[in-house]
Structures are given as C-alpha cells and as structure tokens.
Amino acid sequence: MDQCLHCRGLQRLCRFLLLQKFSSQSNFDRQMYHYGTFPEGFSWGISSSAYQIEGGWNADGKGPSIWDRFTQTTNTIPDNANGNVACDSYNRLNEDLYMLRALRVKSYRFSLSWSRIFPDGTRKSLNQKGVDYYNRLIDGLIAYNIEPMVTLYHWDLPEALQKVNGWESAEMIDIFNDYCDFCFATFGDRVKFWITINQPQTIAWSGYGLGNMPPNVVDPGYRPYIVAHNLIKAHAKAYHTYDDKYRQLQGGLISIALNADWFEPADVNVVREVVTADRAMQFQLGWFAHPIFKNGDYPDALKWQVGNKSEIQSLPQSRLPSFTEEEKNFIKGTADVFCVNHYTTRVVSYFTAALQPHSYESDRDMREAEEPDSPTTAIPNQKAVAWGLRRLLNWIKEEYGDPEIYITENGAAVEWDDFERVMFYKAYIDEALKANNLDGVRLRGYTATAFMDSFEWLYGYKFLFGLHHVDFTNPDRPRTPKYSAHYYYNIIKDNGFPLPDDEKMLHDCRQTGLVHHSFDTSSAQPLRLSTNCPSQNGCTDQVSLTLLSSNTQKVRWPAVWKY
DSSP: OOOOHHHHHHHHHHHHHHHHHHHTOOHHHHHEEEEEEOOTTOEEEEEOOHHHHOOOTTGGGOOOBHHHHHHHHOSOSGGGOOSSSTTOTTTOHHHHHHHHHHHTOSEEEEEOOHHHHSTTSSGGGOOHHHHHHHHHHHHHHHHTTOEEEEEEESSOOBHHHHTTTGGGSTTHHHHHHHHHHHHHHHHTTTOOEEEEEEOHHHHHHIIIIIOOSTTOOOOTTTHHHHHHHHHHHHHHHHHHHHHHHTHHHHOOEEEEEEEOOEEEESOTTSHHHHHHHHHHHIIIIIHHHHIIIIISSOOHHHHHHHHHHHHHTTOSSOSSOOOOHHHHHHHTTOOSSEEEEOOOEEEEEEOOOOSSSOOHHHHTOEEEEEOTTSOOOSSTTOOOOTHHHHHHHHHHHHHTTSOOEEEEEOOOOBSSOHHHHHHHHHHHHHHHHHHHHTTOOOEEEEEESOSSOOOOGGGTTSSBOOSEEEOTTSTTOOEEEOHHHHHHHHHHHHTEEOOOHHHHHHHHHHHTTSOOOOEEOTTOOOOEEEEEOOOSSSOOOEEEEEOSOOOOOEEEEEGGGGO
C-alpha cells in the first residue's frame, strides 16, 4: 500500500529539518575532525571493473562488448585510448592478488565481463576459459580471506545484444536473468555479495540520453526512461531468482549499486530551493531507489514533473513509463542492503527549464553549480566536497527506512600529487565515520576507488583514480603502490581514526581543565521528531527523524590542522 499524502508530507518535513540540521553549520563546523573507529567487522574494500583493468579484449574466446566497439572506432577519447590491454589483469592475476593481500582489504569489488563468459550474451555461447579465469580470481581471494564483492553488469554489454536493441528491449530482462542465474549457480558457492547493475542512472542518461557513452544513443526525452524501466525490472527479476533458487543454500546478499551526488540547496531558508534539492535527489537516486527500497514505484516528484511536462507538451501520455500493481509488488524490497557510489556534491537552485526539446535534464527544473569553497579534482565538475557524504548518508537513512549501507565507490582522480588523494580519503572517510558514530547511520562497509590506475572510461588514461600506479608504457604493466595505498592500509589496520598519542595528551589536559577546544556530544540527548499521521483515513504510520545522536563521541578541531 502506498503511503498516504499526509505521511509523504511529514517525510518531506523530516527531510527539510535534516537539511536545516546540517546546512546551518559554519565552514568551521563542517571541518571539525572526528576521532573514532568503525564497528567491529566493518568491511574495508577496494574496487575495479572488468573493462577498466582486464584487457584481453578478444583472448581465449571472449566476445566484443559495446565498449570494445566504441573505443576501437571513436576518436573522442584522449590519445585514442582503449581497454584492449588496460592493466592486463587477465594475464596478471597473481600480481593483482598479491597487491590485494598486501593492502589487507576485507573485500574486493570487481565485475564480471558478460561477453567473456557468454561471448554473444546468451548461455548457448558459454566460454569455459572465461569462467575458469573468474574461478581462479574468486578462489585466490578466498584463499587470502578477501570477500569477493561481484558486480554482474558494469556497463560492458555484449555487442551481440546491442545489435538486437540492448536495454531498450524488454527482452533483455530475461536475457540478463539467465546470465545472472548462470553466475549464481557457478560462483555463488563462494560469492556472498552480489551487485546486479552498476549505476543504472549513468547507463540510462549517459548511454541513451546524452549519448556520450556506449551505446551512444542521443534521445534525452524518451529512451532514458524506457531503459531505466527495463533495468529496474531486470534487477528485480535477478534478485528474485537468487532469492528463490540460491539464497537458502548459499546464504549471500544481493543489491544494486546506485550513484548519488549530494544536492545542496542554494539557500536552505527558501522552501522552493529546498524542494528543488529534494527533487534533484529523487531524479538521480530516487529514480531507482524509490521503486526498490520503498513502494515499487517511481517517486512522486519524478512522476509529477515528467507527467505535467508531457501534458504541457501535448503528448498523449507521460514520457515516464508506469509499473503495473503486479510489477510494483515484484520490484519492492529487491535489495538486501543499500549500495551507493558517491563522488561529489552540487549546489542546486530552482529554474523553469524549456519545454523543448524533451529532456530528462530539463524535466528536473533546476540549475546546478559547483560548491564554491571546496578543492577541485582532475575530473571536471567533480569537486571534493567531503561534508556532502555525511549529508547523503543521513538522507538515505531517513528516506529509505534506515537500511544497512555500503559505500561501494568513492575516490578522486588527481593529476600529479598523490597527497591530494590522501587528503580526499582522510576527509571523506572521516565524514562517513561521523555519519556512523554521531548520526546513527548503519554504515557497514567502505570501498575505495580504485584498486589501481586503469582505463577511465571517456577520459582514457588521462585522469587516474588508482591507489597503485600502473606503467602503461611498459608491456609488462608493472604496478607500484602509491602513498595513498599506504595511507589506506593504515586506515584499515586502525579501523578508522583512533585518537593518536599526542591527542591523548591533550585529552588528559582537558580533564584537568587546562584545554577547552573540543565539542563533546557525550551529554547531548537525541532530539527526535516523531508524530503519527494526522489523516483520518485509517493510516497508522509514524514518521520520525533523529536530529542528534546520543553516542558518546568527541568531535575535534578542523582536519586541516592535522595535515
């Protein structure tokens, strides 16, 4: 049963208070550094994806993917780079395993190349050598007590399936399910953490709206919505296949990795700007998370915006497809944990966008800008805004019913100085720690991006995210740990940021009244807005929001003082 209008209104109020809680912070408050550790058993991981690192694009029977076709025929990628060899991980598996073991990560997130397992995308084309490669990788991880976190689809659709319309076709739902079924049966005795699809919003918008990523379809007003519709149903079907056939025996988790920026309102005291920021969250994250984690249907903001724009555009129906009641029930609840990829924060303000041409982007009615006071990274429009991560995690907590959360991608591309990447991880991981320790967010894992320098999609090898350097001019592709790898190793070893010895001395001084420069939340009591639905329609829901945690923790001076 969908929530009534009164409950939705109360939830909107909760989100508004959440924004006020954080947006009233001064820059000083934002930068307050928090010492503490994550819960025991916290999953520290690192990530990669098949096309970015494997190479061997046609080795041992592998079929071409849409990224193979695109990179080998386009001239839009710097230096005409491609993933034909990349890091050559297909031939250097032992080196990768050695590095992972040395880093002491608890999990390794990687993806399966669909066309390496099924060259034409279907089971009848099974390539055993591809299966053998992933068996060796998974077995090697298990031998080193590293949990495989396996993404089934990370953008590299078999080219043969694109020739029959790819994700635009509803037939892909069953085709994808059969591929997933095979993977569950083949690897599921050892893989206990599955991610069906990586960043479906990127697939839908960049692949079928902007058309700057494969399959390079430019149709911003229609096909992103159609493709997203099919991706959601494909994910749900794969989830149910695992749930019905494999979960009881294998005992794993299954989810979907959703990309989410944090959208900060230009002025938190202007209601229209706050509503715009919430709409931005719903158009990006809620597009997929609302059906899966809430009620099986798109968020109201998305349905209202696209439906009204379509009507004004004199279209016979909304450009946003609709789910049947049966489909809603099938989709709702099809994720065991919440997996989020996060890189940056944007500032949004209200703007009445043009009605023509039809576009997902203009459907949102907003302008985006960079956060002005944060450092840049090598990637355009991807500033390092660490405080946005804490706000995002709190928003997810309140919007989706306090799920267990895994950060499945977070990292920065820097051009020269790896010290900047270290500062990125220090600041972002500390914000995640605040969300967990101070705000009660149930954060269960963090995955750094990326394992090593690799093919960075539209940027080729120009901008690199790796914690390990790869010499792409050398055919042996030697790997070297960067400063950030050593730094991340120590965060894993310490399980966060325990109070250092010099700070313990200051802490002792505070006990005698000699020093007074920390904000202590140990005596703070949680302020929790909690109210029953005021409607008279029989709804018994209760909406609540925690505004302050009662955890006994300390927040310290700005992180920059400790650099």
